[in-house]
Amino acid sequence: xxxxxxxxxxxxxxxxxxxxxxxxxxxxxxxxxxxxxxxxxxxxxxxxxxxxxxxxxxxxxxxxxxxxxxxxxxxxxxxxxxxxxxxxxxxxxxxxxxxxxxxxxxxxxxxxxxxxxxxxxxxxxxxxxxxxxxxxxxxxxxxxxxxxxxxxxxxxxxxxxxxxxxxxxxxxxxxxxxxxxxxxxxxxxxxxxxxxxxxxxxxxxxxxxxxxxxxxxxxxxxxxxxxxxxxxxxxxxxxxxxxxxxxxxxxxxxxxxxxxxxxxxxxxxxxxxxxxxxxxxxxxxxxxxxxxxxxxxxxxxxxxxxxxxxxxxxxxxxxxxxxxxxxxxxxxxxxxxxxxxxxxxxxxxxxxxxxxxxxxxxxxxxxxxxxxxxxxxxxxxxxxxxxxxxxxxxxxxxxxxxxxxxxxxxxxxxxxxxxxxxxxxxxxxxxxxxxxxxxxxxxxxxxxxxxxxxxxxxxxxxxxxxxxxxxxxxxxxxxxxxxxxxxxxxxxxxxxxxxxxxxxxxxxxxxxxxxxxxxxxxxxxxxxxxxxxxxxxxxxxxxxxxxxxxxxxxxxxxxxxxxxxxxxxxx
DNA sequence: GCCGTTTTCGGCCCGACTGTTTTCAGTCG
Numbered sequence: 001x002x003x004x005x006x007x008x009x010x011x012x013x014x015x016x017x018x019x020x021x022x023x024x025x026x027x028x029x030x031x032x033x034x035x036x037x038x039x040x041x042x043x044x045x046x047x048x049x050x051x052x053x054x055x056x057x058x059x060x061x062x063x064x065x066x067x068x069x070x071x072x073x074x075x076x077x078x079x080x081x082x083x084x085x086x087x088x089x090x091x092x093x094x095x096x097x098x099x100x101x102x103x104x105x106x107x108x109x110x111x112x113x114x115x116x117x118x119x120x121x122x123x124x125x126x127x128x129x130x131x132x133x134x135x136x137x138x139x140x141x142x143x144x145x146x147x148x149x150x151x152x153x154x155x156x157x158x159x160x161x162x163x164x165x166x167x168x169x170x171x172x173x174x175x176x177x178x179x180x181x182x183x184x185x186x187x188x189x190x191x192x193x194x195x196x197x198x199x200x201x202x203x204x205x206x207x208x209x210x211x212x213x214x215x216x217x218x219x220x221x222x223x224x225x226x227x228x229x230x231x232x233x234x235x236x237x238x239x240x241x242x243x244x245x246x247x248x249x250x251x252x253x254x255x256x257x258x259x260x261x262x263x264x265x266x267x268x269x270x271x272x273x274x275x276x277x278x279x280x281x282x283x284x285x286x287x288x289x290x291x292x293x294x295x296x297x298x299x300x301x302x303x304x305x306x307x308x309x310x311x312x313x314x315x316x317x318x319x320x321x322x323x324x325x326x327x328x329x330x331x332x333x334x335x336x337x338x339x340x341x342x343x344x345x346x347x348x349x350x351x352x353x354x355x356x357x358x359x360x361x362x363x364x365x366x367x368x369x370x371x372x373x374x375x376x377x378x379x380x381x382x383x384x385x386x387x388x389x390x391x392x393x394x395x396x397x398x399x400x401x402x403x404x405x406x407x408x409x410x411x412x413x414x415x416x417x418x419x420x421x422x423x424x425x426x427x428x429x430x431x432x433x434x435x436x437x438x439x440x441x442x443x444x445x446x447x448x449x450x451x452x453x454x455x456x457x458x459x460x461x462x463x464x465x466x467x468x469x470x471x472x473x474x475x476x477x478x479x480x481x482x483x484x485x486x487x488x489x490x491x492x493x494x495x496x497x498x499x500x501x502x503x504x505x506x507x508x509x510x511x512x513x514x515x516x517x518x519x520x521x522x523x524x525x526x527x528x529x530x531x532x533x534x535x536x537x538x539x540x541x542x543x544x545x546x547x548x549x550x551x552x553x554x555x556x557x558x559x560x561x562x563x564x565x566x567x568x569x570x571x
Numbered sequence: 572g573c574c575g576t577t578t579t580c581g582g583c584c585c586g587a588c589t590g591t592t593t594t595c596a597g598t599c600g
Binding site: 022023024025026027028029030032033057058059060061062063097098099100101102103132133134135137138141185195196198224225226227228229231241243256257259261264265267268269271272277278279280281 | 572573574582583584585586587588589590591592596597598599600
């Protein structure tokens, strides 16, 4: 699939054209096309070969020609030409908070600054203040922006942002001047990484709320402070924005600041088509500015003729079109999971006794838990020999007699060896309640071989599900370049489940992959990969990823009761 | 660059805040 390649080139062209000073609408056209292709359910190469590119909304004559060339040759002459005109470092500079295309290109034209390092030096030397529109404060802000970029590489993992957000909300809830309060932004949509935390509050006393907000104990610095919005940076370098509105606008503000930006653009043009204007204060009659609704998000979606769209779906991946037809899936709920099927104990590299895991799982409302320790060849994770596995299964049997109204399932996270075979003999594989198979070694194989390796495991009759199928680690390791279509089709054919791994730096499969796989008939399990007890709570990130992938309860194995589960996996 | 039950040309989502200005451009979400 070349979808990602095409999208990436179009995104870069948009940035380059911005730097050249092209009009906003042109660069937006490139970005919208890139976004559409990024989440397209079809292989762009096939669409291009069949001459159907212009059927994709946002792609006209000019873009179709360019995409055709990228698909055909893997590159684009126009793009190469642009790159020669504009130094690559300018693109990096756009990632600095407070710097946009106009300023970056002014710095390049007047001071010949073309890398972040050169920019830092120029700020320290006080060179920027010589330019029109730049001053001492700009220099300081840019230096801070550079520092922040280096520290966080821009975005935080979901769990860190989520904990910060929940704690901040707890603090704000104590303020009686606030009527309603909510997380918004990418955190409310449960995106896998979070740029900053958005919080919306309604109050008749915005000044007092803002004063209270900036007094929070974890605030390192106040970035900006106005009459309705303020931004701070916490000690862990995450930025938090607060917006305060009147209560009649709370729903509109929440909708607006939950985003995504792309979802909102579509929402607003939908409003215009229906004779309204939509902004963060409400839905208004076009022309007269008469307030129609805005107190709740539900009112706004309803008035526009849409069924309510859950925050996780608001990515402009077709949700608005489907909501018009009232055909959105009923998303899996956060309390639909009946047990975790991917947990490590102290038999391998986990830190907890099986008994504690079982008791804790029962306490948090599960009916069962599957213990999946590593297999024999994975020595770094203290993988279990065949002899030890038998002892472990024996222990689980004993524990099951001891703990009532709960079941421990004996599983394994069995290594998929380089040739696609499994790390235990058939004799042993038979003894498990279920087998999850995953790749943990030999990552550097080529794409075809890796695909074949995983498919062989999918076809293995003892394998129930494939753990973290693409093996990515967010910000650390790129996902395998697998032929995902083939994997989805084989998984469906062999009735093998694919995992949505809930570990915050994995989330593997991711949201887009889950959505595509579901459309191809694949079923899923959501596991945590927990190694200590409180990591069992990571399940919420896996569920959120499933929700972002449009999954329902029925698509997920471990939403079933123990009885149903035993029937399905044949216990 | 895209697009059309108001348009094949002239629109394209909208507002807050900052830092630089002295009425506003740039950036952000």
